[in-house]
Amino acid sequence: MKSENEIKSVLQKIVDEGQLAGAATLVWRADSKDGEAQTVCVGWRDVEANLPIERDTIFRIASMTKPITSVAALMLVExxxxxxxxxxxxxxxxxxxxxxxxxxxxxxxxxxxxxxxxxxxxxxxxxxxxxxxxxxxxxxxxxxxxxxxxxxxxxxxxxxxxxxxxxxxxxxxxxxxxxxxxxxxxxxxxxxxxxGAPLGEVIKRRIFDSLGMTDTSFLVPREKRTRRAAAYGFDEEGCLTKLVTRSGVFVAERPDDMVFESGAAGLWSTLDDYLKFARLFLGDGSVESVRLLRPATLAAMMSNQLTDSQRANSVLLGQKPFAVGRGFGLGVSVVLETDKADFMRRGSPGTVSWPGAFGGWWQADPAEGSVMIFLAHNMVDLAQMGKGIGLGVWGAIDTFQTLALAS
Known part of the structure; x- marks a missing residue:
């Protein structure tokens, strides 16, 4: 497809410019003739080891974990x-x-x-x-x-x-x-x-096993670790560099016996696994006859819960993301008014999404019956962002979404 080639060309340019180590993208549409997702992989999951990004590369998804934990909570509500x-x-x-x-x-x-x-x-x-x-x-x-x-x-x-x-x-x-x-x-x-069980066990039983999400977990099994994307970031000169660890955020290698499991940001996943989860938001809370939520519960999750004043005054990273045309439901951002200039509002009204600090992002547009996923492994540093360092991944997401919508 022309759009697939265009996406690959543009993202490869961003990688070649040193703004991104690598990325994997996916577009899935319910009305696709063959039911297959369109995927693009560019760059490296480990630059030094010369290992490329592939469709089954396992990424840290950071805050893309939050909607999964939120669904688990709503299952308890039901x-x-x-x-x-x-x-x-x-x-x-x-x-x-x-x-x-x-x-x-x-x-x-x-x-x-x-x-x-x-x-x-x-x-x-x-x-x-x-x-x-x-x-x-x-x-x-x-x-x-x-x-x-x-x-x-x-x-x-x-x-x-x-x-x-x-x-x-x-x-x-x-x-x-x-x-x-x-x-x-x-x-x-x-x-x-x-x-009465660790969060990882609960969401595996309730969500991952039900949907067939075999590569999503808090700890990547040893036999799958060659598929992991290494963490990258930038030095103070803005040059791409591998991050062995980041103090106060994550460790170089999560110990097998670590009991802390971050329901906000701790999961690893893949394009195809996250697609299975994101498809919940295209219909009635089920995917291919597997139901996790009732339609009414899903509708509440995907509806803005903030008051006008709360939307106007909420500040995130120095911005007011919900002030115009966008709200927040039960664990997901919700498009209220479409704005083609804003990648978080480019979907139809009712589109839900959320990004992650490693440069990941997804959206599900029920009106269009589409899912888009962008996974990267460039850790965002707030202090560096203030200096304009590390912003290339957000431009890459914006470009990917624009080209995917044009196809």
Whole structure:
């Protein structure tokens, strides 16, 4: 196909320019005659070892993990195990008496009592009042680092992580505003607590085994590790370099006995595995007769849950991503008004999506019956982004989507 060749040519140019180590893309349409996805692979999963990106390359998907954890939580809602309005203290009494900072970057001892409990809906919509360490220069940022360990690979055990988070003040009253945060990590640990099993076991049984997602997990088995994409980033001069580890985020090699499993950002996956999951959002919550969610539950997940004020005032990486034409449902971004100039709003109204910090992105457009997936392994560094370093992967996603839509 012409578009496939164009996508490959453009992405190869970005790789050749040193803005990207490699990438794998997929486009799937429900009305395709042969039912096959169109895939493009460029660059290297390991530059130094001369190993190319291939269709079955296993990538860290970072925050593309969040929609999966959110689906698992909604399955519990459907079973009557939890309700969206339930306080999380029902299963985590550690959060029974929360305090809220008077200023998000102010002293940790200047707080007021939380006006109401944190609910499961708050976790799914990032309105609990939690945050992430890198988003704050004030005391709360360092407090998160000291208490919670790495954001993807942490040496803090789940119950200790929960207890430590509960000791930290919130940066906003529960339900008052959207603060992108560690809420989905907490949601994952609560799912594990409710189910009496590690999160990885729960989502494998409930989601991955059901959909045939055989290459998606928190720990890549040893026999599959030659298929992994190595992590890349940039040095201070903007040159592409392999990242053995990144302090406070992930380790060089996740130990087999690490019990921390990040429901927000910890999964590895492939193009074809994630396609099986993303197709849930094209219909009624099922894929090829395998049902995970009821139509009404899926519709709620894919509907904006933020108030107009919350959309207008939510800030992420210095931007206000939901201020115009875009909302947030239960774990996914939702297009409200199409804008062809914005890759997060280029789909039809009702399109859902979410990116990941390693340069991954996906979207499912139910009106068009299409899924697009872009997987890369370029770790985004917030400080470097502020200097214009590492932005090439977002331009690559934008270009891929534009060409795919034109085909």
């Amino acid at each position: 079973e009557g195990r939890i309700a969206l309005a339930d306080p999380i203290s029902r299963f985590a009494p550690e959060f029974s008496h929360m305090r809220v900072l008077r200023s998000p970057n102010g002293p940790l001892d200047e707080t007021d009592p939380a006006e109401r409990p944190i609910t499961f809906e708050d976790l799914l919509t990032h309105r609990a009042g939690f945050t992430l360490a890198d988003f704050h220069r004030g005391p709360i940022g360092q407090a998160y680092r000291d208490a919670l360990g790495g954001e993807i690979d942490s040496d803090v055990a789940p119950d200790d992580w929960i207890a430590s988070l509960a000791q930290l003040p919130l940066i906003g009253q529960p339900g008052s505003a959207m603060y992108y945060s560690c809420s989905t990590d907490l949601l994952g640990f609560l799912i594990a607590r409710i189910e």
